[in-house]
Amino acid sequence: MMQSKQIESFLKRYLVSVSKPGRYVGGEFNQIQKKWSDVDLHVALAFPDIYDIGFSNLGLSILYDIINRRDDSLAERVYSPWIDMEELMRSHSIPLYTLESKTPVIMFDILGISLPYESLYTNLLNILDISGIPLHSNHRDDHHPIVIAGGHACFNPEPMHAFIDAFVIGEGEEIIQEVLDKIKLLKSEHASRTVILERLGEISGIYIPSFYKVRYLSNGLIKNIVNIHNSNQKRIKKRIVEELPAPVIRNLVPNIKTVHERVVIEIMRGCSRGCRFCQAGMLTRPVRERSTNQIIVSLKEAINATGFTDISLLSLSASDHSQITSIIKHVMRLCEKMQINFSLPSLRIESFQPSLIKSMLSKRKGNFTIAPEAGSDEMRARINKPIPQEEILATASQIFKMGWTNLKLYFMIGFSNESTEDIEKIIDLCKQIKSLGKRIVGGRSKIHISINTFIPKPHTPFQWLSFTTKEKSEAKYQMIYDALKKTGIKIDWPLYEHAQFEAWLSRGDRKLSSVIESAWKKGAKFDAWHEYFAIDKWLQAFKENKIDPSFYTTRERSVEEVLPWDHVDIGVSRTFLSKELVKSQKLETTQDCRSVCHACGIQSAYQISCEKIRKAHSCVFE
């Protein structure tokens, strides 16, 4: 077996020949490195994209912190090598290794992989392959690490079922302890891999795909999904933590440039708005806030521990935090004192007082972003983001008046029942905002619109709807483009194929494992990188496996249909989702659930009160 020393001397000698070699060596400030023999459990934490992208992943940094706080465990990091490095490693027979101790991944007890989105699937296979770990779960033996995946993409675990030993469904902060305790105990008893998986499957929130059997009907639809191991356990309920634990303070500080280098504090988890297309909003229920006190103290400590000069407050909808006014006030004060730049990505400006926005103006003004999502009041009612047209315009003019010149607007197209009129309303809204900008700030005003293709995501009220076709989608884009090309509005238009690919993988069933494997064998990797994404490889992969890709996309599903992810229980009931779908068709909206409970199911599923759980315990700060 290749040892760390050999890998280290390989790196010293050959890294000069690859691009950005600093990606592959670790040694960052705040890195934790323990002695291998001092602990019982060794966990490799992987993000299946390059270092630059994966470095700042919040989920992995939380797990890294939790695992390394335990005296009996160590966690080390691993990322996908870029193409030149992969070639170099393969040509020298160097297996994938962790950055801290340069230990081959295959020597770890656990390989934990973050899967926040679907375009990382082929990279995950590549990570297993470069590590020398068999791709298929059922080909691994007692010497191989237990391969565990978690993250938002795992709420439909089926497309990756063949490659993952155990999925974590939901939030990881508590379950990680249970998983480690259990594996440690079983390891000391020299339990076999099968026994370990059996016992892991007893933990609430753990999904062992090999314990479930999916039966199909002759038309390809699912007949049923049964637990062949334990008939009492039918569904896997997502894990939640009732109170958000303290944020990670000692964040790693990279030695080379990465995508986001800043202190990130999650100020709130979950969202009470209930936009019907939004998967994150459904998955992260219930809403839990952090207190102003904890946010400010953590920010200060993290700035001191890292030396970063930028901070970001993370949430799905920051302005819905009950203490947001006080948070912003204190953050601004802190920033001024410590010479820090501050960004708040998810702002609903309509809930803000102008004086606060004013205090947020920095010398170098960035973009201000608004996401109307749809052009007409009617369509916004369908998707349950009912911001009236006048309010959007008022917001835009307020932003311009306060001195911002660049405004970015997000729209989606491809909703079912979308008419030509809905598209015209998008055009109309953009033109109106453009002329507002011209009137208020003059020629310097820049409008940038980004149009995404709507993907009906699992666990949302729209999960039964179809994904649009290329013809329809391109006709709509052409219409927007033709109408706006002379206005100076910049339009961003992601490839239809990329959205289509995301739709396949997010809505797929178990049959997709073989498609993913075929695509990877044809060289598909870095699918999230537009310059590397190759639709041909995927289409061939479907063909090879005799699967019609449109089965997963353009087909509308009936509410009676057994969906591939139906055995994953997010606490929001199927009844609620289907009621929301019906309301959408009737143009009825559903209010923010802070004002009235719509019985989505989350309270009864976890025996909690949303009202109580939302507010953090200590909110006093002066």
Next chain:
Amino acid sequence: MRIRMTFSKSGMLVFTGTLDLQTIWERSIRRAGFQLDYSHGFHPQPRIQIANPLPLGYSGSQELVDIWLVDKVPIEMFKFQLSSQLPEGLSLKECVYINDDAPSIINRVIASEYQIQFYENSRSLKNIEERITNLMERTNIPRQRRGKSYDLRPLIHWLNIDQKVKGWPEIHMRLSSRPNATGRPDEVMLELGFGITDYSINRSQLILTGETR
């Protein structure tokens, strides 16, 4: 308050380039609790001046950097506190206050000395010696780098081989490090017939004007 720091860069940190090293100094100084002075102008930048960029992959044992602090702090305390905030591979050798109007460190660098160690003992001492002699006897060594032609020969101040009592031969050289007249040791090594993965390079010394050795 201008401080000149002598530092070494080694281990895996050799794969961090000069621009990123600048950021590392900035963050380390912030973490240590000291306030860097900022340049004036439209885009204020922290005042950090690295004497001479060390190419990616090279270690350096006597590198130099000037930094400017807002307040005057006891220099030993500064060195002690900053040392505890540096990433693995970066180590402070010396910190001294220098006159704010002293000439820029960048303009004082005239040459660099390098030590080159081989990963494999692929050629005999005699063979390398011969190659060195042949190279040094030439009056010009025309080369191209990034599409520009230049003569490497005048950039080599000296070049020799050192046979350690035990172990493999080491090549030592002093090359010019002036603006527009910078000799690269890897180019010299190419002329001697070695590729970049055959050896490691350590910059042992920066030579400043007014210093002789």
